[in-house]
Amino acid sequence: MKIVINKILEKLDIDESAVFNIFAVTPSIEKAISYLEESNYTIVAQDIDSDKFVQLKVMDILYLEYLERQIFLYTKKRTLIMKDSLSNFSKTLPNEFVRISKSTIVNSLDIKTFIAQKNGNLTLETLSNEKLIVSRRYVTNVKKALQNSND
Template sequence: MKVNIKIIEKLKEESCTFNIHKVTSFIQDIVSTLEKSTDNYLIANSTSKNEQEKIPYSNIIYLEYLERKIFIYTNESIFEIKSPLYKLEHDLPNNFIRISKTVIINIHFINKFSVKPNGNLEAILSNEEKVIVSRKYVSSLKKTLTRYSKSPLVY
């Protein structure tokens, strides 16, 4: 597929046009990501410094609801945000998927999976953190991973 990029003036509205033969699930994912990408970051409080920072979506490994707060984990630091998890789940790009009642992960940071003796699925992330995938969410995780593995990853 040929890709054309045209740099425009800052005052003009950004837009995207696809000339395609068929709308596939991959194209739908790209469109959804583009529609959500007006802001490609979250603003959150640093847990180590007393200041707010912009965290690009591409740096977020996972988000966890804990003690009435949402913690955002990156390779560099941990951040805190006060927003309902369901709202973040809706606003984040399609490479983020809920894996339990309290955790949303960025699938680009999954290194591997292991099956625990009790049958639970464990995701091992690039930062060596281990998070449990609830049985309820295994099916949607499989679908998402299958969709991304059949198509090139776009970021």
């Protein structure tokens, strides 16, 4: 197991290392390895403020919206834009990303709280204090994603 983790750290270009004495590879261990592998996956998008194209780690995305045939990517520090269809782009996203409406996908690891509404929708708050509406149709997706992140 030590070899696998070292290879992941090398791919991620991380100088830090850790040694784990693992007797069996459990689903939790597999999930941790998968997360380490996915955390370095990057895309290229255009910064709205500077119009420069930048490389962005996908796991830095808090949420994304599809508006006017463009995908707006929101991080803690900036907003970026890219041209792609939401259905096409969503296929490349890690499992931590969950659709909350027809045009919005959120990183489930960045969900801080959520509140049920009388109409069946949810209002969720991200770690960056953004409030997003989860439409009734996608409430089950959010609950599953949050449950999976706790497993």
